[in-house]
Amino acid sequence: MSQTRLSSTEGSVSEPERPAWLRRRRSVAFLxxxxxxxxxxxxLATDLYLPAFPEIAEDLGATEAQIQLTLTAMMIGLALGQLIIGPLSDGVGRRTPMLVGIIVFTVTSFLCLLAPSAGVLTVLRFVQGIAGAAGAVIARAVVRDLFIGDDAARFFSRLALVIGLAPMLGPIVGGQLLLLGPWQLCFVALGVVSGLSFLVVYFxxxxxxxxERRQMVNVAGxxxxxxxLVRDVRFLGPVLTLGLSFAMMxxxxxxxxxxxxxxxGASAQQYSLMFAINTVGLICGTQLNGFLVGRVETSRRLAGGLVxxxxxxxxxxVLAVSxxxxxxxxxxxLFVMMFGVGFVMPNATTLAVSSQVPAVxxxxxxxxxxxxxxxxxxxxSFAGLTPSGDATLMSMATVMVGLGVVALVVFLVLGRRAARFG
Known part of the structure; x- marks a missing residue:
């Protein structure tokens, strides 16, 4: 990998050249x-089957913790997959890794239908997470290829509106699918959506x-x-803030x-409705954030969301204790909490990605x-560290408060240090 210097100041990060096909307003919207x-x-892969957790546990003869592990396994797969696919896309381009990832995700979605046990489902979800990482990591890299600064913040806010529909509609669709058939229908829906995304990307x-802007991948580089990157406080601060806030959510x-x-005592459909309403809070936050771009600086919008x-x-x-x-x-x-996170995610992402040159x-x-x-x-997973091994409202709230406090402290401490380097 070439020794491209990582910028520590925003001024040395160059504005990417906008391709001709993207100069039309309609093209930006479609992007x-x-x-x-x-x-x-x-x-969508994490939220669609959430209403079916109790049914999956009963059908596969598994405990709550084992079914929650299928979700954790996918998250770990998403993390590892991004470490592999992200650098690979810097060396070979964005399209090929993205298309391969979509294919693998589609195949594993349909294999989940045949899972005979929670253990097999966990393994399949791990692989699905690795493949699903392609969409997330490369989409952010594509935005950095094409936008920077306030333009990137506006685009991420628009992107968050579309992304927010997945967690909002996912549990609702999942709850309705449970009325039509078994939990396996959720993975049929995932496979169909993934197949459609392959066609859109391909064509x-x-x-x-x-x-000329690619860097060949090697382990040392x-x-x-x-x-x-981890020594660059302008990158590390917002990344840790984002990670802790995401863990809270x-x-x-x-x-x-x-x-x-x-x-x-909620039904699967009631839970789905509550989840959807709370996700509207996330969408409202991201869209108000987009409106404030250019009016309030990015770090202040991020701090407000954290508070x-x-x-x-x-x-x-307090509600749990009382x-x-x-x-x-x-x-x-939870609607208000998600509203705040709607400010944190696009602004933390913008600060982190815009601090680096496009080549990396x-x-x-x-x-x-x-x-x-x-x-x-x-x-x-700390929410499940109770005597019964199952998460409770008290344990969930306690972990969320702890993570929220640490996220705010990290941002304040590293944010000030970044300002001195900026």
């Missing part, structure tokens, strides 16, 4: 839809990384680039299906995604 579909594949999305995602249905999200989960903990929690009150509080965008995106999903899958 949002295409990249949104690719990036949404991962969230429409061109290569965005020209040959890759490790050197990663080492420089993922604690809710992984535990709330059991908490709402088994502790609070809002932390305030909401602190109220959640025993006053209800389906309605939890929906309101794939590697930077991979490292960011790997930390995000590994922290999300790993730290969220």
């Amino acid at each position: 949002v839809l295409v990249l949104g579909l690719l990036t949404a594949t991962g969230p 429409w999305l061109p290569e965005t990384l020209p040959v 890759l490790l050197g680039t990663v080492w420089r 993922f604690t809710y995602i992984s535990a709330f299906s059991f908490v709402s249905q088994e502790e609070l 809002v999200a932390l305030s909401a989960v602190m109220v959640l903990l 025993g006053a929690a209800s389906l309605v009150s939890l929906t309101v509080v 965008a794939g590697t930077a995106s991979a490292l960011m995604g790997a930390l995000q999903f590994s922290m999300g899958g790993g730290l969220a």
